[in-house]
Amino acid sequence: MPAYEIAGLTVAFGNAGARPALDGVSFKVGAGELLVVLGRTGSGKTTLLRSISGLQKPAAGRILEDGGGPQGPVDISSLPPHGRDMAMVFQNFSLYPRMSVKENLAFPLRAKALGLSAGEIEARVSQAAETLGLSDKLCRSPTELSGGEMQRVAIGRALVRRPRLFLMDEPLASLDAKLRERMVLEIRGLQRSLGCGMIYVTHDHVEAMSLADRILVLDRGKVLQAGPPEEIYRHPCDSRVARMLGRPGINLLTSEEGGRMGLPLSEKRLLGVRPESWRVTADPAGPAVASVVEHLGPQMALVLDVQGIVLRVTAPPSLRVKAGDRFRLGVDPADILYLDR
Amino acid sequence: MNQGRGAPARFMSESSVRNLCIMPALALLIAFNVFPLLASLGISLTDFNPIIDTAPRFVGMGNYRDLVESPRQEVWRSFSRTGFLVLVTVGLETLIGFAVALLLRRSFRGRGLFTAILLIPMMLSPAVMGSFWRYLFNADYGALNWFLDARLNWDGSRALAFWAVVIAEVWMWTPFMILLSLAGLNAIPETLYEAAEVDRAGAWFRFRHITLPLAAPMVLLGIVFRAMDTFRLFDTAMVLNGNLEGQHTTFVSVLLHARGFGGSRSLGEPTALAYLLLIASLALATLVLRYLDHVRGVGAPERGRRP
Structure with missing residues (x-):
């Protein structure tokens, strides 16, 4: 699994005078590392994910992929989303509503470029369904599922791809607290067992602390601090970071x-x-x-x-x-x- | 001694106030819907003639038998002609309308103006629109023949007349399908396309599995509206070709008009035809309503989450 380096990523929306959504963001994601991007609403976390996935074209900056091969890091910033081999889980799940759960899970595998046989697709889908406890829901329509189940389908759809990098955009934001707690554990376990890198975006500091190998604190388009959870908690670089973690607050x-x-x-x-x-x-x-x-x-x-x-x-x-x-x-x-x- | 404002209300109970409010509407409904319906049912069973001053004779199902068994099968032919018209016209309107809506969905300079211009035909009166097309279609000095450098005869005795109605109708009502298709397309959440893009889905895949199924309920609604409207088509055919029988534009309503207002025959038979039309319309409407219920049940939009 490759490591990634994001260098000087800048994204600007609208008029030139406005504050850029991302302002020279640089960081690294190690191979198989779970990086949590923590930030408030409007800090640019979703924009960051969209830029990495290729859905958003940055004004400046590079995204480097290092597969560990002899050719070294490759700049993938000019590749379209489908050329990057990343899977993204959206905040609002984005399930294809007219397809059954099974079809939703199989969808990413049916792209011609993959050249998978029907049997292979079937095997991967049922494996993912089993991992996520969805085996008995395969024939349902997404509209018949609960929020947690829909989210698991969305995660499953990313999972079957066996991507090089997972991008998760507040996948648990709309779930209730109890379910969120369980899903955090599930996601952590899945990521470990797959061994692929993950960038997980959230505004919830508890989620961030319990998931992360490393936390990246983002505020108003800039990286405030990056480091392991306990380091961010014990040695915040300033009061903004200090306030973001812990409840009751510092x-x-x-x-x-x-x-x-x-x-x-x-x-x-x-x-x-x-x-x-x-x-x-x-x-x-x-x-x-x-x-x-x-x-x-x-x-x-x-x-x-x-x-x-x-x-x-x-x-x-x-x-x-x-x-x-x-x-x-x-x-x-x-x-x-x-x-x- | 202060009884308050509540006292006068007891003058009439809540239910009697309610009844009083319903009464006028009910009276209107009976006077203008139920009574004519029953009266015409009665007339359809007689040889009533408003011009000759003799008492109408009861003929039982005679009028209906005459209609169904008429030697030239004009009634059945008008029904099948109308059915074919619905098929062709609504089909073309849907195809063209959806295609144009797909183009209009992208943003480009002047899209608003362009859309407004495209919608103009829908705003015109069918009679006016029919008159325009009549001149355009004219065999001798019509603009269409001049353009095509041909001498096509769109007269009602020719099969081409049917297609003249199709062309005029499609021109007029395609904007309606554009509008409904656009509404359906615009309701599709953008993240679905983004998810598909990350999932490496091709353009055809996105169209087939996201655009088409999600826009379908709205387009189907448009098809239903247009089918019902086209089924009772009268104005365009009348303006283009008049109400003669046995023409290629003698649709059911045109035939009804021809029989009812065209001669001195009894009103019994046209009324019976009107009844057949009513039954056909009711059957169609029931089917459509059933289908809409079905669509609503199945096609519930993706459960709304935070956008």
């Missing part, structure tokens, strides 16, 4: 606020403390007052007021607490993130 304090709370300071302007980094101790004379208490099962989420500074803190459920209780707070200096902006 507490960002100015150095003045940090000073008031007696935290060790550095020359950086911002301090970030994750909710779980705080050590909470009940103390009737403590400076922190609980204003909101949420029981989330495995943990409690508190909103604390420390002399006018509002903090989000998680605590073990063994800590009996109600609104109005007072606390003492502590934090390991190693858990404090110092950020420029």
